[in-house]
Each structure stands twice: as structure tokens, then as C-alpha cells.
Amino acid sequence: MEPKRPRPRPPTSPTPAQPHSQAKVLDDDNLLCEIIVRLAFPTDLVRAALVSKRWLGHASDPAFLRRFRKLHPLRPLGFYIATTAGGTTAPRFVQMPSQHPELAAVCRRASFELDSFIWDCSNGSVITISEHVNVLMSRVYSPLFPSRSMPVVPELPPLDHVTPANYTFEKLLFREGDRSGLPYLWLLMQSIDHGYTVHVYMLQGGVWSKHTSATTEFSYLPSEPKPLLIDNKIYMAGALSRESIVLAHNTRCVAAILRGILVVDLKDSSFFTIQLPEGVEFSL
Incomplete structure (x- = not known):
């Protein structure tokens, strides 16, 4: 009798390769920070911070946040123009065209309506001037946080001038x-x-x-x-x-x-x- 030949084993499906490259990157804090710091918007940074305590530690580090702000400076949402309506000059906000969906969502939640003269704008705040009992009053308004009250800018103390200023x-x-x-x-x-x-x-x-x-x-x-x-x-x-x-x-x-x-x-x-x-x- 001829000895039985061993039957060939049916081919098995290949075992999926372990994501060594991903694990190598995600386990390296330096590489992980280099990836997170390149996220486009602060909202993306918040989502990354929710992944784990380790990611939160990186995303909340003051040095990391300073670098993130330097790489991703503030983007303009729009600008104010003066329009004449009903005999008064009312500032009207014009949104920047072709906004990124993240920025467009911010504009929808904000409130840009104003009924006072705009003196200046800076870092998301608008300085307005209005007359109250024959006195000019300056207020600071944050369109991105419309629920906040408009703090009044205290009036400067008078200066004593020996020589009138030109x-x-x-x-x-x-x-x-x-x-x-x-x-x-x-x-x-x-x-x-x-x-x-x-x-x-x-x-x-x-x-x-x-x-x-x-x-x-x-x-x-x-x-x-x-x-x-x-x-x-x-x-x-x-x-x-x-x-x-x-x-x-x-x-x-x-x-x-x-x-x-x-x-x-x-x-x-x-x-x-x-x-x-x-x-x-x-x-x-």
C-alpha cells in the first residue's frame, strides 16, 4: 500500500497587517503633537482633546497653544460698512465670501447688528460710541458672544495742560x-x-x-x-x-x-x- 499523501491545506485568508506605522506615530508624543498642531481650526483642536487624557494634555499645553495660534492666526469673518437708513447711519456687517463651513457656522451663531457708531474693531470686539445725556459713551461689544453685556469704557481723567496742544x-x-x-x-x-x-x-x-x-x-x-x-x-x-x-x-x-x-x-x-x-x- 502506498502511503497516504498529506492533503494540501486550503489557503487561508491573509492576516491583516498590524498598523505598526500608525501605532508608531500615535505612541510618539513629538509626532502626535506635530499632527495635532496642524489642525485647521480651534474646533478641530477641541475634538482632538476629547480623544483621550493624553491628547487633552497635549492640546491644553500652553506652549502648544502658543504655537497653534502662531500657525493659525485669526481669520476675518467680515467687515462693517456705514449705510444710511431712515436718516441715520447704521453699520452693516458684510460676511467674507466663500467662508469655510466652520467659519460660516460661527457667523450664524453671532449677532453683528449694531445701532451705534463704530470707533474701532480688534480681536473680535467692536468699540461703539453713542451719545447719552450729552455725553459720549464708549462700549465694547463682542458679536461672537451676543449674550454678554456691553461693558462701558470708563472715561479718562482730564489732563492738565500748561501749553495748549496743537x-x-x-x-x-x-x-x-x-x-x-x-x-x-x-x-x-x-x-x-x-x-x-x-x-x-x-x-x-x-x-x-x-x-x-x-x-x-x-x-x-x-x-x-x-x-x-x-x-x-x-x-x-x-x-x-x-x-x-x-x-x-x-x-x-x-x-x-x-x-x-x-x-x-x-x-x-x-x-x-x-x-x-x-x-x-x-x-x-
């Missing part, structure tokens, strides 16, 4: 990343003779207190210098000199050529200028 400019400034809904700094700039004096007030506990004052000699600043607060410095475009310009029909005028940026350092109450690159200028 020019006065004031502006509410918000520190980047401040979510309190209240203005952080009030910039008051005055021109007396040939110099500029800048007073910076800080709002603390609902009371304004002078933070710093500094004086500098500067050739010219525009009537609306559009100051920008970054960290502890205030940046404003300015002119380093005035030049004579020939207009049509040989008409001459003296114009200021903006060739520099005036910087107010709040740490040591000092000024310094940044020269614009050669060939870069802005004429008024």
Missing part, C-alpha cells in the same frame, strides 16, 4: 490674545511745539491709571497714525522729513514723506525709529 489723537488698544472683552490700553498722543508726547493709560479694576509717558522730537505724524500694539511696543508710521513737491502748473507744496516707523517701548518709556527700506515710502 494736535491730539486718542485710540483704544487691545493686547493681542486678550479675551476679556475690555480695552487694555488707551493711547493719548499730543503735539506741542515740535515734539510729540505720548501718554499710555492702563485699565485695571475698572479704573484708568497712567502706565507711561514719553516725549520725542519727530518731524511729522499723520492725523490718523493707525497705531498697532504688539507685545509691549506701539508702532506708528511717521515721516523723518518734509519735502517740497511740484504739482501741476508749477504749484509747489510741502508734503510729508513717510519714511520711518515710530516705536513706543512701554517697558522703558522710550522712543526709537525703524527706517523703511530704500525705495519704500508713503506720501500724504
Whole structure:
């Protein structure tokens, strides 16, 4: 008798490969943070934080959040325009076209209707001015949080001037990343003779207190210098000199050529200028 030959075993379905590459990535905290930090929106970051306590620890780390904000700066939702309705000027909000679904959902939940004059907008807050008993009143409104009350900006204390100012400019400034809904700094700039004096007030506990004052000699600043607060410095475009310009029909005028940026350092109450690159200028 011939020995029985072993029957060949039927082929078995291949065992699915273990996701070693995924496990290797997800178990590596450095690689995991590199993936999470590239999520497009804060809402995506919240969803990632719900995965596990480990993911929550990464997503809530202050250093990680600072990097996330740097990689994903705030995106504009829209802008206000002044329209005339019923004899009064009412600001109307215009949403940015082709919004991402995440941003469109934010706009649907917000309330952008206002009945007061808009003085400024910054970091999701709108500063409005309205007249109340013959007194101008400033309020801060957060369209993204319409249920919050509109805090009233306390009035600045009067300044004593020995010499009348030739020019006065004031502006509410918000520190980047401040979510309190209240203005952080009030910039008051005055021109007396040939110099500029800048007073910076800080709002603390609902009371304004002078933070710093500094004086500098500067050739010219525009009537609306559009100051920008970054960290502890205030940046404003300015002119380093005035030049004579020939207009049509040989008409001459003296114009200021903006060739520099005036910087107010709040740490040591000092000024310094940044020269614009050669060939870069802005004429008024």
C-alpha cells in the first residue's frame, strides 16, 4: 500500500497587517503633537482633546497653544460698512465670501447688528460710541458672544495742560490674545511745539491709571497714525522729513514723506525709529 499523501491545506485568508506605522506615530508624543498642531481650526483642536487624557494634555499645553495660534492666526469673518437708513447711519456687517463651513457656522451663531457708531474693531470686539445725556459713551461689544453685556469704557481723567496742544489723537488698544472683552490700553498722543508726547493709560479694576509717558522730537505724524500694539511696543508710521513737491502748473507744496516707523517701548518709556527700506515710502 502506498502511503497516504498529506492533503494540501486550503489557503487561508491573509492576516491583516498590524498598523505598526500608525501605532508608531500615535505612541510618539513629538509626532502626535506635530499632527495635532496642524489642525485647521480651534474646533478641530477641541475634538482632538476629547480623544483621550493624553491628547487633552497635549492640546491644553500652553506652549502648544502658543504655537497653534502662531500657525493659525485669526481669520476675518467680515467687515462693517456705514449705510444710511431712515436718516441715520447704521453699520452693516458684510460676511467674507466663500467662508469655510466652520467659519460660516460661527457667523450664524453671532449677532453683528449694531445701532451705534463704530470707533474701532480688534480681536473680535467692536468699540461703539453713542451719545447719552450729552455725553459720549464708549462700549465694547463682542458679536461672537451676543449674550454678554456691553461693558462701558470708563472715561479718562482730564489732563492738565500748561501749553495748549496743537494736535491730539486718542485710540483704544487691545493686547493681542486678550479675551476679556475690555480695552487694555488707551493711547493719548499730543503735539506741542515740535515734539510729540505720548501718554499710555492702563485699565485695571475698572479704573484708568497712567502706565507711561514719553516725549520725542519727530518731524511729522499723520492725523490718523493707525497705531498697532504688539507685545509691549506701539508702532506708528511717521515721516523723518518734509519735502517740497511740484504739482501741476508749477504749484509747489510741502508734503510729508513717510519714511520711518515710530516705536513706543512701554517697558522703558522710550522712543526709537525703524527706517523703511530704500525705495519704500508713503506720501500724504
